[in-house]
Amino acid sequence: MSRVVVDxxxxxxxxxxxxxxxxxxxxxxxxxxxxxxxxxKRFELEVDGELTEERLxxxxxxxxxxxxNTVIEDFTVRxxxxx
Amino acid sequence: MSRVVVDxxxxxxxxxxxxxxxxxxxxxxxxxxxxxxxxxKRFELEVDGELTEERLxxxxxxxxxxxxNTVIEDFTVRxxxxx
Numbered sequence: 294m295s296r297v298v299v300d301x302x303x304x305x306x307x308x309x310x311x312x313x314x315x316x317x318x319x320x321x322x323x324x325x326x327x328x329x330x331x332x333x334k335r336f337e338l339e340v341d342g343e344l345t346e347e348r349l350x351x352x353x354x355x356x357x358x359x360x361x362n363t364v365i366e367d368f369t370v371r372x373x374x375x376x
Numbered sequence: 377m378s379r380v381v382v383d384x385x386x387x388x389x390x391x392x393x394x395x396x397x398x399x400x401x402x403x404x405x406x407x408x409x410x411x412x413x414x415x416x417k418r419f420e421l422e423v424d425g426e427l428t429e430e431r432l433x434x435x436x437x438x439x440x441x442x443x444x445n446t447v448i449e450d451f452t453v454r455x456x457x458x459x
Contacts, residue, residue, distance in 0.1 A: 294411065300418055315419065315443070324438045326431065328377065329422040335383050336398065339412040348409065355407045360398070 295344040296373045297352050301361045302333035336360055337373075344372060378427040379456045380435050384444045385416035419443055420456075427455060 303309045309331050316330040336356075340348060353370050361368040386392045392414050399413040419439075423431060436453050444451040 302418065302420065312419075318442060319438055322438070322442060324434060324442075326424045327421050327435075328424050329420075331420045333418045333420070335385065335416045335418040336395075337385065337412075337414045337416070338410050341409045341411050351407060352410075355402055355405070359401060359405060359407075 294342075295340050297338045297340055297344070297349070297370060298373050299336040299338065299352070299356045299360050299368055299370050300333060301336070301356075301366050301368045302331060304365055304367050307365045333366070334360075377425075378423050380421045380423055380427070380432070380453060381456050382419040382421065382435070382439045382443050382451055382453050383416060384419070384439075384449050384451045385414060387448055387450050390448045416449070417443075 303312075312330040312332040315332060316327065319327055319330065338352060340352065342348075349370070349372070356368050356370055357363060386395075395413040395415040398415060399410065402410055402413065421435060423435065425431075432453070432455070439451050439453055440446060
């Protein structure tokens with residue numbers, strides 16, 4: 294079993310109101326010196342069996358079609374040691 | 377300027393209905409061989425100036441008090457090369 298992590302973040306050109314809200318809240322709570330916060334999603338997929346290049350390509354395809362909205366979001370796929 | 381990434385995931389013992397919904401959707405779309413999906417949040421914080429141990433401890437404190445609900449969520453803080 295392998296763990297594949299898909300990180301989905303709003304594109305740089307896209308406004309991120311959630312991140313801005315967190316940024317504002319950090320400031321009000323006294324955490325200064327942070328110039329920007331962006332908020333995205335982290336998917337952890339437990340993939341059965343051996344993680345071949347083919348399986349990884351499938352996960353990438355799933356990420357592109359289901360997990361991320363590629364019009365407004367960027368995604369990265371990476372393999373992580375299973376926890 | 378440094379980028380600090382805070383990953384917030386539901387604790388293993390906590391039910392994750394969002395992740396289960398994604399898992400079900402993946403199955404229906406024909407992506408088999410995935411045994412579990414967990415869905416969490418990824419915060420990217422752009423920290424001004426040099427990232428000292430002190431600044432990083434501040435970010436860790438912010439993550440614990442604002443970004444994660446430590447009753448039901450685990451978080452990790454790590455430094456990433458600024459993009």
